[in-house]
Amino acid sequence: MADMTGRFFWYELMTSDPKAAEAFYTTVVGWTAAPFDGGNAMPYTVISGSEGGMGGIMAIPPEAAANGLKPCWLGYIGAADVDADAAAAANAGGSIHNPPSDIPDVGRFAVMADPQGAVYNLLKGSSPQEMPSYSGGAMGHVSWNELHTTDWEGAFSYYSGLYGWTREHAMDMGPMGTYQIWNRPDGVTAGGMMNDPNFPRPVWLFYFQVGNIDAAQARITDNGGSILFGPSEVPGGGWIINALDPQGAMFALVGTRES
Known part of the structure; x- marks a missing residue:
């Protein structure tokens, strides 16, 4: 199995209505879904793309809901030692929520x-089998991890110092400033980050790979989701959409468009 240390490798939707969310995303993205038989107190659904499991769906825990947590996607970064890595993150200016x-x-x-x-x-993971790997661009998997923040330079310093990320090229976004592309520890380009005043708070946005972007857009709106941005062409010939699912969680798609 590949070494997932320092890499996003699992993605989790915490939502107010897991069954409705499962129906929406299996239709929109094309995932398959199956219950996780792990003896958890709360039901957990594993979602899979073309190369296997890539994430899960669960209800927002009651205590988190009471503290105001809204439906959202969260990404998991592989850790060599969770306790040591959490302490290092706190020492670097981050915070431990759980x-x-x-x-x-x-x-x-x-x-x-x-x-x-x-x-x-x-x-x-408790065993190598709990650390899945997949190739970039696989259908239904995350092909881009994008940080919308208030200080991308400070954020990059934090993540690079803790997880071994490196700078790829930067793009001038005009009035939006710089878009910094970054590589994961093995040198593979994995995402970007930028300052974005249009977002209410700093957040990671994950791009799920689909086929035709226009067909995907129709599936979003036909099934109760809403489009925030796009379809818009990005360097390399892909097309992206930023959207909200019916419960209000933000997500993104990347696909193609026939000329």
Whole structure:
């Protein structure tokens, strides 16, 4: 199995209506879904793309809902040692929202936030089989991890220092400023980050790979979702959409358009 340390490798939707969300995304993205038989107190659905499991769907825990958590997608970064990595993140200016804890038959995790407030999770699987790998561009998998923040330079310093990310090229976005593309520890380009005043708070946005972007747009609106941005062409010939699912969680798609 590939080494997932320092890489986003699992994506989780916390939502107010897991069954409705499952129906929406299996239709829109094309995932298959199956219940996770791990003895969890709360039901958990594993979602799979063309190359296997890539994430899960679960209800927002009552205590989190009571504290105001709304439906959202969270990404898991692979950790060599969750306890040590969480402490290092806190020392680097991040914060620990949920301290390192064990998930039976899965691994050890922690919920973190970077210095600007974007939330992400750390996870070390209990066995190599709990650390999935897939090739870039696989259907239904995440092909781009994008940070919308208030200080991308500070954020990049934080993530690169903790997780070994490196700078790829930067793009001039005009009035929007700089869009910094970054590589994961193995040198593969994995995402970008920028300052974005249009977002209410710093957040990670994940792009799921689909086929035809116009057909995907129709599936979003036909099934109760809403389009925030796009379809818009991006360098390399792809087309992107930013959207909200029916429960209000933000997500993104990347696909193609026939000329």
